[in-house]
Amino acid sequence: MHFLFTSGRQAGRLLRRTPTTVAVACNQFGLSAASFSTSRAVAAKNQIYQSVRNLDQFHTYQLLSSSSRTPLLTLWTTSYCPTCRVVEPMVRELVETGVGEQEGGVGFCTVEYDAPDVMEAGLGLTYMINSIPTLLSFDAQEAQTQTKVTDGRQLANRKFLEEWYANSLVVAKLLLSGG
Incomplete structure (x- = not known):
């Protein structure tokens, strides 16, 4: 078994996350609905x-x-x-x-x-x-x-x-x- 020892900074670079966007919209009753997206929109291809x-x-x-x-x-x-x-x-x-x-x-x-x-x-x-x-x-x-x-x-x-x-x-x- 092999272990990789890294400092906190190095680990942070290795485990980068894509930013999460949260959009909150309220309907007519004042209730919110959140949609989450962690991936980029993919351009359509022919x-x-x-x-x-x-x-x-x-x-x-x-x-x-x-x-x-x-x-x-x-x-x-x-x-x-x-x-x-x-x-x-x-x-x-x-x-x-x-x-x-x-x-x-x-x-x-x-x-x-x-x-x-x-x-x-x-x-x-x-x-x-x-x-x-x-x-x-x-x-x-x-x-x-x-x-x-x-x-x-x-x-x-x-x-x-x-x-x-x-x-x-x-x-x-x-x-x-x-x-």
């Missing part, structure tokens, strides 16, 4: 998920997004789509660079529309996917069809993608805040 190949995966990502109160951006692609191979890296890079983290972050995934389980589940019919590639955002598990983009030329334009991304985040935050 999440990039694996490609969706079945219905369970899709619902899992929707639930993760909804529970963290962040929008879920989905890019609907197929294995034979040449435009998708151009658009997907651009959208992924936009999410990876941290755009939107100041507003609370986003989740991103590609949906492989031609995957057998996705086709069988009828996800394309459910969310009115009639063109590939399609960029569609979800807020609180609801498809935001008013911001859906289906034009491949627009999706291949980085400036357009950045503007769309910023606008969809504004819409998402309004919807998530109940506004």
Whole structure:
């Protein structure tokens, strides 16, 4: 057995605590309620998920997004789509660079529309996917069809993608805040 002998000052440096904040608020009856916090607020990070190949995966990502109160951006692609191979890296890079983290972050995934389980589940019919590639955002598990983009030329334009991304985040935050 080994013991570490330290002076009081050294022990104090070794056992530093993060400051505890106490907020006391009084309700209408004059009763106080204190909330304690010993950890720093963690900044939201954008999440990039694996490609969706079945219905369970899709619902899992929707639930993760909804529970963290962040929008879920989905890019609907197929294995034979040449435009998708151009658009997907651009959208992924936009999410990876941290755009939107100041507003609370986003989740991103590609949906492989031609995957057998996705086709069988009828996800394309459910969310009115009639063109590939399609960029569609979800807020609180609801498809935001008013911001859906289906034009491949627009999706291949980085400036357009950045503007769309910023606008969809504004819409998402309004919807998530109940506004």
